[in-house]
Amino acid sequence: MGLMSRTSAVVRAWYSKLLDRAEDPAVTLDYSYERQLELLQNVKKGIADVVTAKKRLELQTKKLETELPKLDEQARQALAANREDLARAALERKAFAQQQLQSLDQQIDDLAAQQEKLTDSEKRLSAKVEAFRTQKETIKAQYSAAEAQVKIGEAATGIGEEMADTGLAIQRAQDKTEQMQARAAAVDELVDSGTLEDYTSSGTQLDRELAQVSAQSQVDADLERLKGELAGGEQKELEKETK
Amino acid sequence: MIVRVMGEGQFRLGDDAVGRLNELDERAQEALDRDDEGELDRYLDEMAALVRRDGERLAGDDLSPSDAIVPPSDMTLAETKTFFSEQGLIPDVSP
Numbered sequence: 001m002g003l004m005s006r007t008s009a010v011v012r013a014w015y016s017k018l019l020d021r022a023e024d025p026a027v028t029l030d031y032s033y034e035r036q037l038e039l040l041q042n043v044k045k046g047i048a049d050v051v052t053a054k055k056r057l058e059l060q061t062k063k064l065e066t067e068l069p070k071l072d073e074q075a076r077q078a079l080a081a082n083r084e085d086l087a088r089a090a091l092e093r094k095a096f097a098q099q100q101l102q103s104l105d106q107q108i109d110d111l112a113a114q115q116e117k118l119t120d121s122e123k124r125l126s127a128k129v130e131a132f133r134t135q136k137e138t139i140k141a142q143y144s145a146a147e148a149q150v151k152i153g154e155a156a157t158g159i160g161e162e163m164a165d166t167g168l169a170i171q172r173a174q175d176k177t178e179q180m181q182a183r184a185a186a187v188d189e190l191v192d193s194g195t196l197e198d199y200t201s202s203g204t205q206l207d208r209e210l211a212q213v214s215a216q217s218q219v220d221a222d223l224e225r226l227k228g229e230l231a232g233g234e235q236k237e238l239e240k241e242t243k
Numbered sequence: 244m245i246v247r248v249m250g251e252g253q254f255r256l257g258d259d260a261v262g263r264l265n266e267l268d269e270r271a272q273e274a275l276d277r278d279d280e281g282e283l284d285r286y287l288d289e290m291a292a293l294v295r296r297d298g299e300r301l302a303g304d305d306l307s308p309s310d311a312i313v314p315p316s317d318m319t320l321a322e323t324k325t326f327f328s329e330q331g332l333i334p335d336v337s338p
Binding site for chain 2: 005010038121130131163
C-alpha cells in the first residue's frame with residue numbers, strides 16, 4: 001500500500017470517528033454541519049493568531065534595528081577612549097543582534113506562508129460548507145432515511161476530507177506559531193535585560209563600562225567646551241579693555 | 244480520478260498522470276521505510292507538483308470525495324510516522 005492510500009485511510013478513519021457519534025442520517029448531517037461551522041471558526045481564529053504572532057515578530061525586528069546604530073555608537077565611543085575591549089564587546093552584541101534579525105526575517109516569512117495557507121483553507125472549507133448546507137436540506141426533504149444514508153455518504157466523505165485537511169492545517173500553524181512565540185519571548189527578554197549577547201553576566205558589566213566611557217567622553221567634551229568659553233570670555237574682556 | 248493534495252485542494256487527473264503519480268508514491272513509501280526524510284519530502288513535493296501541473300483544479304464547492312490523497316511534505320519523519328499511526332496527527336474536532 002502506497003502513502004496515498006494510507007493517507008486516504010487516515011482521513012477516512014478520522015471522519016468516521018467524528019460521525020460515529022450520530023446514528024440517524026438526519027442527525028449525522030446536522031452534526032457534521034455543526035462541526036464544519038466550528039472548524040470554520042477555528043480556522044479564522046488560527047489566522048488571527050498567526051497574524052498576531054507575525055506582528056509581534058515585526059515589532060521585535062524594529063526594536064532590534066534601532067539597537068544596531070546604538071551599539072555602533074557605543075563601539076565608536078569605546079574606541080575613542082582607547083578601550084578596544086569594550087568596542088569589541090559592543091560589536092559582538094551588534095553581530096548577535098544581526099543574527100537575530102536574520103532569523104526573525106525567516107520566521108516572519110514562515111508565518112506569512114502559514115497565514116496564506118490557512119486563508120486558502122478557509123476559502124475552500126467555506127465554499128464546501130455552503131454547498132453541503134444546501135445539499136443537506138435537499139437530502140432531508142426528498143429522501144427516506146434509508147436512501148438518505150446512501151446519498152449522505154458521498155457528500156459527507158467529500159467534506160470530511162476537507163475538514164481533516166483544514167484541521168491538520170490549523171494544528172500545523174498553531175505548532176509553528178507557538179514555537180515562534182516562545183522564541184520571540186526569549187529574544188524579548190534578552191533585549192529588555194540589555195544582555196543581547198550570550199555571556200549574560202558580563203552584559204551588565206559591559207553596560208557599566210560603556211556608560212563610564214560614554215560619561216568620560218561627555219565630561220571631556222564638556223571640559224573642552226567650558227575651556228573654550230572661558231578663553232572666549234577672556235578674549236572679550238581683553239577686547240573691552242583695549243577699547 | 245480525483246486527487247487531493249493536502250493543504251492545497253482537489254484536482255482531476257488523467258490516467259497517464261495517475262500512472263506517474265503511483266510510481267512516485269511507491270518511491271515515497273520506500274523512502275519512508277528507509278527513514279530517509281530528504282528523499283521522502285522530495286518525492287512528496289514532486290507528487291504535489293505533478294498533480295498541480297497536470298491536474299485540473301476542482302471547483303471550491305465540489306463535494307466529491309477524492310480517490311487518492313497526497314500527504315503534506317512539510318512534516319518531520321517523526322510527524323509523518325505519527326500521522327500514519329493509530330494516534331494520528333489530525334486533531335479531534337468533536338466537542
